[in-house]
Amino acid sequence: MSAAPASAQPTDGPITPQQSAHVAVALYPEAAAADVPAAQPVSGAQVFLDSLVAEGVDTGFGLPGGVILPIYDALLSYPSLKHVLVRHEQCAVHMAEGYAKSTGKVGVALATSGPGATNTITGLTNAYYDSTPIVVFTGNVLSTLLGNDAFQ
Numbered sequence: 001m002s003a004a005p006a007s008a009q010p011t012d013g014p015i016t017p018q019q020s021a022h023v024a025v026a027l028y029p030e031a032a033a034a035d036v037p038a039a040q041p042v043s044g045a046q047v048f049l050d051s052l053v054a055e056g057v058d059t060g061f062g063l064p065g066g067v068i069l070p071i072y073d074a075l076l077s078y079p080s081l082k083h084v085l086v087r088h089e090q091c092a093v094h095m096a097e098g099y100a101k102s103t104g105k106v107g108v109a110l111a112t113s114g115p116g117a118t119n120t121i122t123g124l125t126n127a128y129y130d131s132t133p134i135v136v137f138t139g140n141v142l143s144t145l146l147g148n149d150a151f152q
Helices: 017-027 029-033 044-054 066-075 089-103 121-129
Strands: 059-062 082-085 105-112 132-139
Touching: 017 082, 044 066, 059 089, 066 105, 089 105, 089 132, 121 132
Parallel strands: 059 082, 059 105, 105 132
Antiparallel strands: none
């Protein structure tokens, strides 16, 4: 087996778009011959929202806060995703459960880290005992801040 090209070697930091393009060409040389425009960098929030759209999600319930604000900023560019603003994270989960029961789709709720995530527990437990399909997404602080009481 031949060694991977230098551009495909692992790095200690994030991969730049240029490195990503080199890796793609090294792994898929036929793609280099195609006239494909260079990929634009995307944020984690865009990847997250693209994933929701790809899974057929059209409605979500949540409360903005702290580390999930980039998701709410990016949400403006996704008109197919309806967001229902709640006043408490527990409400978001109960509303997602009601949505799932009434539509037959998976209910989706969004909460911030720390106390926001903790506030979802009762709704999650209720949905679990009722066998209702819901998914709750929560944010988290940077890994370098874990253990430093930096909840949000």
